[in-house]
Amino acid sequence: MNETMIYHNPALLEESVNGLNIRPDGTYVDVTFGGGGHSRAIVGKLNDKGQLYGFDQDEDAEKNTFSTGKFTFVRSNFRYLASFLDWYGVSAIDGLLADLGVSSHHFDDETRGFSFRFDGYLDMRMNKRAGKTAAEILHSHSEENLATIFYVYGELRNSRAIAKAVVQARNTKKIRTTSDFLDILKPIFGREKEKKQLAQAFQALRIEVNGELDALKEMLEQAAQLLKKGGRLAVITYHSLEDRLVKNFFKTGNFEGEVKKDFYGNVQSPFRAINNKVIVPSEAEIERNPRSRSAKLRIVEKI
Numbered sequence: 079m080n081e082t083m084i085y086h087n088p089a090l091l092e093e094s095v096n097g098l099n100i101r102p103d104g105t106y107v108d109v110t111f112g113g114g115g116h117s118r119a120i121v122g123k124l125n126d127k128g129q130l131y132g133f134d135q136d137e138d139a140e141k142n143t144f145s146t147g148k149f150t151f152v153r154s155n156f157r158y159l160a161s162f163l164d165w166y167g168v169s170a171i172d173g174l175l176a177d178l179g180v181s182s183h184h185f186d187d188e189t190r191g192f193s194f195r196f197d198g199y200l201d202m203r204m205n206k207r208a209g210k211t212a213a214e215i216l217h218s219h220s221e222e223n224l225a226t227i228f229y230v231y232g233e234l235r236n237s238r239a240i241a242k243a244v245v246q247a248r249n250t251k252k253i254r255t256t257s258d259f260l261d262i263l264k265p266i267f268g269r270e271k272e273k274k275q276l277a278q279a280f281q282a283l284r285i286e287v288n289g290e291l292d293a294l295k296e297m298l299e300q301a302a303q304l305l306k307k308g309g310r311l312a313v314i315t316y317h318s319l320e321d322r323l324v325k326n327f328f329k330t331g332n333f334e335g336e337v338k339k340d341f342y343g344n345v346q347s348p349f350r351a352i353n354n355k356v357i358v359p360s361e362a363e364i365e366r367n368p369r370s371r372s373a374k375l376r377i378v379e380k381i
């Protein structure tokens with residue numbers, strides 16, 4: 079990767095950080111530290127008593143950390159949020175920010191296998207030390223499982239054809255690189271929508287490799303427990319699957335969106351919405367930072 083490349087350009091920076099309504103002496107968590115853009119803005123609002131814990135499971139993010147007594151970096155999956163905070167003696171927090179998915183760094187580093195713009199090993203693990211790579215998953219999962227991954231996580235109608243082609247290909251040679259995967263996909267996709275469908279297929283595999291939806295659910299449940307009354311949760315999502323989970327959880331306290339009402343017919347939820355309408359980037363932001371175009375921000379307060 080070109081070292082002068084920007085690690086990540088934070089999306090909805092002001093909207094999300096202002097939405098946390100930061101108390102200068104409060105305890106905050108940025109569960110997706112990445113290039114540290116959001117974290118810097120949060121730390122800028124803290125006084126000497128305030129603390130920010132920044133989580134990232136990718137060791138590359140650690141080089142973006144900054145030294146101040148107000149910040150602690152935790153190199154971990156955010157699904158272990160409560161255990162790590164407990165380790166640091168934190169049992170309650172004033173706010174948490176999650177800016178989900180991968181960073182620009184991941185897409186721009188040709189050695190990580192996240193992008194079909196480069197040829198490289200099909201890895202896709204955010205944490206390079208754990209779990210199966212995308213290439214290993216293409217070899218180890220059953221045809222049925224692969225079809226489900228492409229259908230559910232990629233929302234691809236031709237998921238069965240893709241899974242079948244993967245299985246046929248792996249019976250004759252090793253699927254190792256992004257190009258090997260592209261060779262399988264391209265004959266299945268029509269020319270017109272090829273780029274969009276390739277992005278969907280890569281996204282599906284990435285979600286599976288990193289167990290993204292399960293980690294999100296586990297983190298949100300722990301965050302709801304850790305948040306103090308009046309504390310805020312701000313979450314930025316980039317695709318409909320994660321947005322649906324966040325939307326349901328914020329509205330009802332469960333991921334299915336099952337509405338529970340009290341005796342008087344009021345919806346029971348652990349949260350109060352701060353924005354009734356989802357917040358999206360302005361046209362000016364999208365022009366400045368095209369990768370922000372699918373960002374959706376939701377903010378709630380614990381009641």
Ligand SMILES: C[S@@+](CC[C@H](N)C(=O)[O-])C[C@H]1O[C@@H](n2cnc3c(N)ncnc32)[C@H](O)[C@@H]1O
Nearest residue numbers: 086088110112113114115116134135155156177
């Ligand atoms: C969109 S980027 C965040 C960018 C950051 N807000 C900034 O201003 O630079 C998402 C980051 O979260 C990390 N990440 C994604 N899922 C994670 C998880 N389950 N646990 C820990 N880190 C995760 C990725 O490694 C990536 O660095």
